[in-house]
Amino acid sequence: MNQWYMLTVVGRDRPGIVAQLTSALYEGGCNLGEASMLRLRRNFTILLMAQFSGSMEALEALVRPVADALALCLHIEPLEGDLHEPRDPPDVRITVHGADRAGIVARVTGALAAAGLDILDLGSDVAGSEQQPIYVMYIDGYATQGIEALRTALATVGVEGIVVHIEPIQTFSC
Amino acid sequence: MLAILTYPDERLKRVSEPVERFEDELRAFLTALEEAMDAGPGGVGIAAPQTGHTQRIVLVDCSKARKPVPNHGRLVLINPELTTWEGMEVGREGCLSVPNYTGNVIRAVRVTLQAQDAQGEAHTYHLEGFEARVVQHEIDHLDGILFLERLVSRRSDLFQRKNYLPSPSKG
Known part of the structure; x- marks a missing residue:
């Protein structure tokens, strides 16, 4: 059981998706790795690492019946697991909020990428009302060129009305 | 060198006993505990039970933090008790006893x-x-x-979704 696969599963949310999917994997001989599962409005989204001794086709045969029964889109890719490679925790958190409009993510992350940000985790929500939507985003990452470089880069983004905060994350080990 | 116990070692679940004798044996142990703390990568603290020694002894040294923070230097804390605490904040923690993992935990800001x-x-x-x-x-x-045992969600702790409910009508 040495091949890792990434399963991407997306569909209309309903109770039991995770239980049915993971039961099929477990009963088929899979070992699960890291996962991100999140409801984005009415849609449930799954990114799931699974270790399986068989082929990608055999893995798909395990989960396809569940996906079809629950009307879920399913995609499977082989990948490297590397689950026990040492990793550094994020050292910076950026929060962004403001009146919603197209281009916030592209402009903010474009400036951050140019200043050396490696994004580890990004989440966003659209809040407010239909008439006055608010965009809220958080990003955790590594500032490979330091946090001041990120501050300098964001000062020139100039998206009117968007508030951006940058906070260092100091992780300890004790 | 004292060995660091790692999860899921059951000994990490034991409740430590108060220290009652402040003698040479204690000071020898403190020296060994300091060595264990200093040996860990970025170790800013250690508790005696992490070495299998179930006594209420903690060492802290935040002058070793990767980025400077307000600190009292090296603290030897024996039979420590929190007497007041206020504020709550999410922060990211790791642990010598839980290698290769960090997670968000809510703690008091001032104690x-x-x-x-x-x-x-x-x-x-x-x-x-x-x-x-x-x-x-x-x-x-x-x-x-x-x-x-204190982990909070990677996501919801950072931005709690607000309920944009209309204000209660007045009058």
């Missing part, structure tokens, strides 16, 4: 701490921020609690 030193003399400390967090993490070890 008052009473503890004895290596000679048994009582002291009161006012700690805040990072140093207060480290001390709370270490005192948890004395009670057999790992930060894994």
Whole structure:
């Protein structure tokens, strides 16, 4: 059981998706790795690492019946697991909020990428009302060129009305 | 060198006993504990039970933090007790006893701490921020609690979704 696969599963949310999917994997001989599962409005989204001794086709045969029964889109890719490679925790958190409009993510992350940000985790929500939507985003990452470089880069983004905060994350080990 | 116990070692769940004798044996152990703390990568604190020694002893040294933070230097905290705490903050923690994992935990921002030193003399400390967090993490070890038991969501703790309900009508 040495091949890792990434399963991407997306569909209309309903109770039991995770239980049915993971039961099929477990009963088929899979070992699960890291996962991100999140409801984005009415849609449930799954990114799931699974270790399986068989082929990608055999893995798909395990989960396809569940996906079809629950009307879920399913995609499977082989990948490297590397689950026990040492990793550094994020050292910076950026929060962004403001009146919603197209281009916030592209402009903010474009400036951050140019200043050396490696994004580890990004989440966003659209809040407010239909008439006055608010965009809220958080990003955790590594500032490979330091946090001041990120501050300098964001000062020139100039998206009117968007508030951006940058906070260092100091992780300890004790 | 004292070995660091790692999860899921059952000994990490034991509740530590108060220190009653402040003698040479204690000071020898403190020296060994300091060595173990300093050997860990970025180790800013250690609790005696992490080495299988179930006594209420904690060492903290936030002058070793990767980025400077307000700190009291190296603290030897014996029989530590939190007497006041205020504020709540999410922060990211790791643990020598839980290798290769960090997670978000809510802790008090400011604490008052009473503890004895290596000679048994009582002291009161006012700690805040990072140093207060480290001390709370270490005192948890004395009670057999790992930060894994206090994890909060990667996501919802950062931005709690607000309920945009209309204000209650007046009059």
